[in-house]
Amino acid sequence: MDSGSPDVFDPADRLTCLRAGDAAGPVMPPVVQASLFRFDSLEALFAAQAREHEVSVYSRGTNPTVRELEQVIARLERAEAAKCFGSGMGAIAATLFALLEAGDHVLFCGDIYGPTIELAERLAGFGVGHSRCFATDIDSIEQAITPTTRLIYCESPGSMRFELLPLHEIAAFARARGIFAVIDNTVATPLLQKPLELGFDLSLHSCTKYIGGHSDTLGGTVAGSNELVERIFRRGYMLLGAAMAPHDAWLHLRGLMTLPQRLAQQQADAMEIAQHLASHPKVRRVFHPALADGVQAKLFARQMRGHSGLFSVEFDLPDHASTIAVANRLQLFGKAISWGGVESLVTSPWRRDPGDAEELRMPRTMLRFSIGLEGRDALIADLGQAMA
Numbered sequence: 001m002d003s004g005s006p007d008v009f010d011p012a013d014r015l016t017c018l019r020a021g022d023a024a025g026p027v028m029p030p031v032v033q034a035s036l037f038r039f040d041s042l043e044a045l046f047a048a049q050a051r052e053h054e055v056s057v058y059s060r061g062t063n064p065t066v067r068e069l070e071q072v073i074a075r076l077e078r079a080e081a082a083k084c085f086g087s088g089m090g091a092i093a094a095t096l097f098a099l100l101e102a103g104d105h106v107l108f109c110g111d112i113y114g115p116t117i118e119l120a121e122r123l124a125g126f127g128v129g130h131s132r133c134f135a136t137d138i139d140s141i142e143q144a145i146t147p148t149t150r151l152i153y154c155e156s157p158g159s160m161r162f163e164l165l166p167l168h169e170i171a172a173f174a175r176a177r178g179i180f181a182v183i184d185n186t187v188a189t190p191l192l193q194k195p196l197e198l199g200f201d202l203s204l205h206s207c208t209k210y211i212g213g214h215s216d217t218l219g220g221t222v223a224g225s226n227e228l229v230e231r232i233f234r235r236g237y238m239l240l241g242a243a244m245a246p247h248d249a250w251l252h253l254r255g256l257m258t259l260p261q262r263l264a265q266q267q268a269d270a271m272e273i274a275q276h277l278a279s280h281p282k283v284r285r286v287f288h289p290a291l292a293d294g295v296q297a298k299l300f301a302r303q304m305r306g307h308s309g310l311f312s313v314e315f316d317l318p319d320h321a322s323t324i325a326v327a328n329r330l331q332l333f334g335k336a337i338s339w340g341g342v343e344s345l346v347t348s349p350w351r352r353d354p355g356d357a358e359e360l361r362m363p364r365t366m367l368r369f370s371i372g373l374e375g376r377d378a379l380i381a382d383l384g385q386a387m388a
């Protein structure tokens with residue numbers, strides 16, 4: 001697959017990102033900076049409250065600017081509905097809070113974003129158990145299910161090793177047993193993977209990454225059926241209060257307008273840089289789903305339209321300290337967490353040398369790169385001088 005081809009995206013998604021064909025009026029929606037909305041009578045107010053997930057009553061529930069973004073995300077995710085949150089963690093917390101009860105178990109599959117696991121550890125105090133399955137084959141995942149498993153939570157690709165899970169099989173297995181199938185789809189973006197079409201119940205994103213795309217705002221979203229999104233709205237969104245602010249929704253709508261172009265450039269440059277590094281003598285391994293072989297390559301072809309601008313590298317260096325030194329010598333890569341903006345970033349999965357025992361899945365000489373828009377030649381030259 002030529003992951004750099006602009007045709008990699010569904011043409012309908014390009015129009016959705018631009019909101020092409022919208023009714024006459026301003027090209028950008030107004031930022032409705034209001035916390036509450038007036039009604040003609042108390043009867044009208046009470047009627048609106050019964051439909052608060054779609055009618056603006058109070059902006060901790062529904063706000064017109066945020067709703068505009070929710071409708072765009074729902075279309076991109078092929079979902080009936082979406083809800084937007086103040087951050088990705090807000091969306092994850094509300095989803096788990098709304099769907100789980102004491103006595104339930106969650107199975108986490110793949111490399112899961114650290115704070116999501118920390119949240120699950122907190123939920124243990126409220127009677128919700130969890131376990132993890134790192135294997136990527138469906139047999140191991142099936143064996144990891146317990147009689148009380150209520151929800152399977154996946155990350156595919158994961159955000160460090162970029163391994164893929166068999167999403168179709170997981171969704172079918174979960175559906176047959178009445179288990180919720182939920183995925184954090186942030187790495188793939190709504191353009192490159194459509195989990196609901198693969199049978200997942202809910203697809204979550206940190207909009208802070210590629211959707212906002214400019215490292216200037218936080219946001220999160222969850223997309224799925226009307227029934228599930230309304231349930232999350234009533235039991236998670238309204239009660240936990242991680243509402244998205246109207247101006248943030250406006251920034252995300254603006255970010256989405258150029259998502260296909262940014263992503264096309266970033267994925268093409270990332271692919272070229274990853275391929276260049278794969279043949280470098282100081283590189284042991286590159287983690288990039290389009291460069292994987294065997295089952296992983298088949299999954300990539302089957303469930304993704306391409307990969308984004310992220311990859312990791314295991315260097316052939318003696319230790320953690322010399323790997324950190326390579327990162328520090330980079331001039332065009334910001335040393336920062338997060339990713340998905342227009343600036344290139346580098347980080348390490350390890351804050352300190354993990355030691356042999358801990359270094360199981362994440363090599364100590366590993367760095368993760370998020371490719372921005374500086375151009376592949378300049379970034380390759382920068383990597384060359386840092387690795388010299």
Ligand SMILES: Cc1ncc(COP(=O)(O)O)c(C=O)c1O
Binds near residue numbers: 087186218
């Ligand atoms: C894969 C993934 N999911 C969720 C999140 C959480 O998103 P936020 O920082 O917007 O709360 C992050 C943040 O880095 C992430 O990398």
